[in-house]
Amino acid sequence: MTEIQADKLAELQAVRAPAIGGRLARWRMALGNAWHELRKSRTASIGAVMLVLLFGACIATPWITTYDPIKQNYRERLQPPSEKHLLGTDRMGRDIYTRLLYGGRRLVAIALLAVTFGLSVGIPYGVLSGYFGGKVDTVAMRFIDGLLAFPGLLFYLLVVTLAREWKIEGIANDAVLVFALGFAFMPEVARLSRGTVLAEKQKEYVEASRAVGDGSLSIALRQILPNIISPLIVNATVRLGYVILIVAALSFLGLGTPPPTPDWGSDLAAARDYMETAPLIAAFPGLAICYTVLAFNLFGDGLRDILDPRLAER
Template identity: 35%
Template structure:
């Protein structure tokens, strides 16, 4: 009897390990997924250590050097200088931390709030589902960027207000996804067995249903990261998000737009940073979807 009990968990761990090995193999077979992983890893590394190793930290802090205005890219200034004589490379590298952390915060807050709403609606159904989903549908009818701009303008400038504003326009997608997954899982045998044993709704949701729907949530979070960074940059571009002298990719683009095309480098390099972030997270999200999709497992 004890041997059978020990064999059960061991077989479960072995099966889980085999699934992870198959998933990692499928991920390695996709060149684009590897490219996305490399881009995201480089962006994270730049965000973590970049602000400490930039060649001109005084420019990141708001210092100006008018004698160096609009210098083109060179060995001294890799990305050139802007209208204030600041090193664009230092500003782009330092701005990566703000953009990536703000995008991550948006996705995490939206995922938590949307998962809570979707799980409650999908599990209890009936009038609870009707009320929560009609509210979700109402939020979906509003353009997310316009809604985020309205909330951010009402709350005032600041990174925290900007993140909260975008997250409040982002959660309905997670709510709809989780609701559908929970409605399918709550009819499974293991959920009915837990209910028959007397488990309450919170325990069933937290211990049995949500751990089994985490894969599509992770995939959506990875796919949404790039677009969240783009939305953060959009608010910074229109002047609602992060305010100078704090470097942020969207605000850098906003300041550079008046000097195009003569001083193209002031806009090209912040724009390329946004492009790489969106491109990398989309490729990584596609790879994770192939790995975590249960239908792809053999």
């Protein structure tokens, strides 16, 4: 190795060392200042408070209600809100407050698992496709284009209908729904991660890592990926609200989990015949859906404002 080459390698190592150490420092600083940044963004703060209340209610459901969400009591059907039943009872005498809590617990779990599945498949797919480029990227993206060309709603309907034809019920039915929603989300994540990797891989720290002999997988997943995670987090947060709407819509159409399992969409559909005599039994599930979607959207918009330097400067 010549003296010039040695000097060049030393410069690259100097660039690479701060990149790795700086990245860890940035993560620590981000975690330490997360609450401070959330307080600066009114949108993110409101969304965060709403999500804390939502998750707290989902976790504490068995302790904050004593009613069975499935057990019917026709003697108390269509009761208005009272001290005994905080939100009243539905057409079968079941406590609406209890069904909302258990239905929200299931709905949020499905949304979180579906988005996590989409991220766990789409991020590595997009990162590796964008990093290697060439024919690998061309073939990988044509497959993604084919998935994006297929309407997502038709894919959900196809998978859910097949699950019902095959007599898949209970937890297995929810697993099928998680797979369908996550797989439909995967192409969007793959495209977003690929686009950010194409810009990131031209930077000096990536060149430095190649120069010192780091493997391609190590560079792509251990160094580039942490630097592109911000837009992916924002996208996933907003996507959670969309997934909740899809699950509720499928249940409303009768393609979700069959009764008597608590479900906001199916409860809303069942309440249509009582809109004039007991409108509250339709209002409460609808308000629960609106609240949840709004919470995720507000928090996602706030995160975008915090994580995007251009918006932060404004």
